Amino acid sequence: MIGFYTFMEGVIAFFLVAGGMFAFIGALGMTRLKDFYMRLHGPTKTSTLGVGCVLIASASYFSLVDGGFSVQEMLITIFLFITAPVSAHLLAKSALHQKLPHDPRTKGHPEELDEEEENPEPHERAEITPPP
Amino acid sequence: MIRPRRWLPMPMLSIMLLVVWLLLQQSIGLGQWLLGGILALLMPLAVAPFYEHPPLLKHPLLMARYIIRVLGDIILANLQVSWIILYPRKHTNPAFIEYPLQLKENFSITVLASTITLTPGTVSAHLRMDGKSLLIHALDVDDIDKEIHDIHERYERPLMEIFEC
Numbered sequence: 001m002i003g004f005y006t007f008m009e010g011v012i013a014f015f016l017v018a019g020g021m022f023a024f025i026g027a028l029g030m031t032r033l034k035d036f037y038m039r040l041h042g043p044t045k046t047s048t049l050g051v052g053c054v055l056i057a058s059a060s061y062f063s064l065v066d067g068g069f070s071v072q073e074m075l076i077t078i079f080l081f082i083t084a085p086v087s088a089h090l091l092a093k094s095a096l097h098q099k100l101p102h103d104p105r106t107k108g109h110p111e112e113l114d115e116e117e118e119n120p121e122p123h124e125r126a127e128i129t130p131p132p
Numbered sequence: 133m134i135r136p137r138r139w140l141p142m143p144m145l146s147i148m149l150l151v152v153w154l155l156l157q158q159s160i161g162l163g164q165w166l167l168g169g170i171l172a173l174l175m176p177l178a179v180a181p182f183y184e185h186p187p188l189l190k191h192p193l194l195m196a197r198y199i200i201r202v203l204g205d206i207i208l209a210n211l212q213v214s215w216i217i218l219y220p221r222k223h224t225n226p227a228f229i230e231y232p233l234q235l236k237e238n239f240s241i242t243v244l245a246s247t248i249t250l251t252p253g254t255v256s257a258h259l260r261m262d263g264k265s266l267l268i269h270a271l272d273v274d275d276i277d278k279e280i281h282d283i284h285e286r287y288e289r290p291l292m293e294i295f296e297c
Contacts (some may be wrong), residue, residue: 004262011157020279022214022220025214025218026217027218028163028217028218029213029217032217032220033217033220034226037226037255038224038271040255040269041255041271044250045209045213045250046210046217048206048250049206072155072156072158075152079203080233081136082246084249084250085245085247086246088255089249091257092257095257096257102226103226109258119237120164
């Protein structure tokens with residue numbers, strides 16, 4: 001018969017390992033995926049669940065050790081879920097603004113990535129003869 | 133639902149602030165209630181000029197159901213993205229999707245954009261200046277029209293019920 005504490009130890013260890021795995025996979029995505037927009041998916045998603053797992057482990061550990069219910073981890077989760085999408089959105093927005101290249105297989109062509117007609121390319125601008 | 137008043141411009145924000153304060157203090161003594169209550173009354177008054185339309189939560193129960201659904205989707209999203217990262221196929225199909233928005237208020241659009249970023253394989257990239265369409269980057273998508281339909285049915289319609297109808 002496994003004691004309650006041994007069982008909980010196993011559960012906490014499971015969440016810690018799972019959290020570490022997800023955070024690692026999120027980081028791995030940085031090297032594996034092809035272009036900036038795809039790389040954005042790794043940190044926004046896998047890291048939220050990674051941190052989430054670690055926080056669940058932390059909440060259950062301190063609930064067991066200190067007695068009572070540890071709630072501060074819930075606050076971290078809420079703040080993380082509010083801020084992570086905003087930073088991802090801003091990163092994507094600045095990438096669009098910089099017109100970063102995307103994978104040629106990407107479907108759809110947003111007008112934000114179109115080359116602007118009125119701004120000639122730098123090498124074309126150089127050909128304009130200077131005024132005498 | 134509590135109506136906004138002059139001295140209480142955003143009731144939901146005040147309640148949120150009080151709850152967060154009590155959670156941070158990890159105590160529900162009378163002193164913390166008083167201090168938290170005063171902060172929850174003063175802070176919305178200070179930030180009210182920056183809000184255009186204070187959101188009115190009309191169906192709290194629907195909101196709870198929405199949050200549970202999104203949490204489930206977040207776990208699913210993580211597994212999917214992890215799988216794509218670990219076993220990259222030759223033919224992942226990334227795509228830019230132009231999503232026509234039907235929501236009108238800024239706050240609900242913000243919630244929708246955040247949800248899209250947190251859920252399966254999609255990141256909201258750009259809100260057009262006219263406020264009518266959202267540019268989404270999807271990691272692996274086969275049928276763009278189906279994806280738009282899914283997002284509409286799964287997230288936008290509940291949000292319309294919660295905030296606008």
